[in-house]
């Protein structure tokens with residue numbers, strides 16, 4: 001897919017404040033600091049469209065970006081930020097849950113996983129929650145630069161093994177690095193394929 005335009009639309013603190021154009025949307029979620037905003041910037045080839053930060057837990061809003069004036073990328077608040085208040089840490093955040101459960105134009109959620117670290121309970125719990133709610137998602141491994149294919153494969157297998165007790169089949173996976181712009185083509189063709197079949 002060719003990205004001819006990418007624009008920030010709005011930040012929403014409630015689901016009913018989200019844009020109402022009905023454009024199909026793809027949401028990015030994962031632990032704070034996993035690289036959600038960086039990946040969005042990398043996909044659209046703009047350095048500063050989505051706000052990135054070395055400080056975890058900064059984005060607490062639902063951010064909509066419109067791509068090619070026809071579909072949205074959505075940057076969701078990160079979960080599992082240790083410094084967050086007890087209330088904010090509960091579940092995936094009330095606002096995020098509302099969004100995932102009720103947003104009609106949400107087509108698919110990209111669940112971002114840092115490939116460099118061991119499978120995290122919170123990621124597995126989130127994936128499990130998505131499953132119990134029957135919400136469509138794919139896995140996107142982030143920060144996958146400087147690793148050869150053997151290493152990558154073993155890390156992905158390790159993650160899949162940790163999912164196996166709860167999942168019969170594995171979701172589609174993507175391996176990316178925002179820093180090195182790896183995996184963009186694959187993620188964007190996935191989006192393209194879905195949009196073409198709608």
Ligand SMILES: Nc1nc2c(ncn2[C@@H]2O[C@H](COP(=O)(O)OP(=O)(O)O)[C@@H](O)[C@H]2O)c(=O)[nH]1
Pocket residue numbers: 030031032033034035036037038039051052053054056057078142143144145176177178179180
């Ligand atoms: N090594 C590496 N670091 C990354 C990559 N993507 C993001 N980061 C870093 O991870 C931190 C968090 O990134 P950010 O996109 O703000 O994460 P978010 O909280 O999930 O939106 C920042 O310091 C980024 O520079 C990547 O592909 N490789």
Ligand SMILES: [Mg+2]
Pocket residue numbers: 036037038051052053059075
């Ligand atoms: Mg962010």
